[in-house]
Amino acid sequence: MPDMGPPSKMMRRDESGQLSAASMVGQEGMPMPAPRPRGPKLKFTAEDDQLLILLKEQKNLTWKQIADFFPGRSSGTLQVRYCTKLKAKTTLWTDDMDQKLRNALQDYENEKWRIVAHKVGTGFTPAACRERAAQTGLTDEEYQPPLSPEAGPSESGIVMYSSETRQLPFPEKNHQGVPE
Secondary structure (H helix, E strand, O other): OOOOOOOOOOEEEOOOOOEEEOOOOOOOOOOOOOOOOOOOOOOOOHHHHHHHHHHHHHOOOOHHHHHOOOOOOOHHHHHHHHHHHHOHHHOOOOHHHHHHHHHHHHHHHHHHHHHHHHHHOOOOOHHHHHHHHHHHOOOOOOOOOOOEEEEEEOOOOOEEEEOOOOOOOOOOEOOOOOEO
């Protein structure tokens, strides 16, 4: 192997001779490593999660350095655990972030009704569709697409459908109202 010079204080050579970040295990101010998990399915404990959050968010270590604190776990496993299970739990919501969330939800609500109006057809505004849905009690959670007729028109004159069959009682029409 060619001599690549001395590694820096914060770098080390791995098994293949490549430089990598130095292990932080045992250094002053660092926590003790987690015990090696036992058993076929290596479950994370609450202590593992706390250590992972500490090392990533407060100590600002690389995933490779963090893996040194978790014998038997890869840096990829730890990164997935942090990003999918722990990072969201540590997110601090500020008033500004709450306002951004409200604005995003309002934008979604406005866009949703524009799409609905477009699908209903010409002459129906987003506001008219939103109001009609509210009048008829149709919300996102309650709406079930009409699939087959039941007994006939309801008191309001609307034909109700169930999901027993997919056959419609009338011919399909294109957007101009002409049967296909």
